[in-house]
Amino acid sequence: MNKIKVGHVLNSIGGVDVSLRLILENLNVKTYDNFVIHGYKDTSKIYLDGDKKKVKDYKIPILRDISIINDIRSIVYTVKIFKLEKPDIVHAHSAKGGLIARIASIFYKVTILHTPQAYSYLSTSNSFKRWMILSIEKFLKNINSVLVASSNSELERGLQEVGYKKNKTELFSNSIHPIRNLENDVKYSVSWPDDYICTVGRPSYQKNIEMMIEVIKELRNDMPSIHLVLMGVGEYYPNLDKVERLIKEYNLENNITLVKWIERQEIFKIISKSKLYISTARYEGLPYSIIESLALSKACVVTDCDGNRDLVIDGYNGYIIKNNDIVEMSKKIHLLYTNENLRSEMEQSSKELFQKGYNLQENIGLIEEIYQKYARI
The missing domain is CATH 3.40.50.2000 (Glycogen Phosphorylase B;)
Structure with a gap:
């Protein structure tokens, strides 16, 4: 049986970076082959799979904020990488990852699973800017897009405000492993009182x-x-x-x-x-x-x-x-x-x-089922 090849597109910082690494490190290595497309400067830490082996990654000029020139360049590079790697499914993480991957999928037909990790139109109090960003999201949802929400709240927002149809949505809640065996001492220089x-x-x-x-x-x-x-x-x-x-x-x-x-x-x-x-x-x-x-x-x-x-x-x-x-x-x-x-x-x-x-040991199978459902294999 051929492995399912999964491409991941994102600006890899903060919780988005944490989410991707947890997925990569816990997917079944016998079933999934991954590669990552991310920004030049977002992370210097390598990505690892479940066998602690390096995951192939490509760096493009993707930035967190809107940058028309860099965004266009990122789309062009992403199309080239898609054509080279031939992914069976693409998981786009964050708003910017979703924008780049979905537009790139016009030129290389593949289903884009989009996990916003908080929709970007929520990031402004300016009503016009909010309307504009939401309008872009409403348009992009029609381009080879399936919403993979990170929470029930995000799922409902995708249905009610972005306008996804129910059959184009999935839920995979962010999850982590149980935290055990913590050492007592904090390596960071502690300068605060014991009660905080x-x-x-x-x-x-x-x-x-x-x-x-x-x-x-x-x-x-x-x-x-x-x-x-x-x-x-x-x-x-x-x-x-x-x-x-x-x-x-x-x-x-x-x-x-x-x-x-x-x-x-x-x-x-x-x-x-x-x-x-x-x-x-x-x-x-x-x-x-x-x-x-x-x-x-x-x-x-x-x-x-x-x-x-x-x-x-x-x-x-x-x-x-x-x-x-x-x-x-x-x-x-x-x-x-x-x-x-x-x-x-x-x-x-x-x-x-x-x-x-929210225990990843119990939940990792859910994202594997989603990948299998939408992969081209």
């Missing part, structure tokens, strides 16, 4: 870190020693200057620690030692940092957005807060931080939710 809350999120419109700083300012009124460890600063951070100005303006230098991008195992250790996990995101696909928090048995206080609401059940394993409701989020963090019995109950609930829905 944490989050992972680059300073950007999506993550709305400004709201988080307002929450810490509010919390400090009743909890002077409250401390937030904010990880993920340093890879893509368009709002970093604004965040740093707010921290200084509110005199929160002793209450917030910014941690540059570090290895996932180190992030796990920091999350595991925290009191709880928080998120103020405006939108998500299905955030790995919260999945990891569930796997590490952490209660969570998060904003009500796609992805977050899939992973946190209000009053069960944490709390869901309306976007920019600073006072309510502060109250819920204070409650969980100080009520050990309640926090313990929610921590157990988080672990149970992870085991039921």
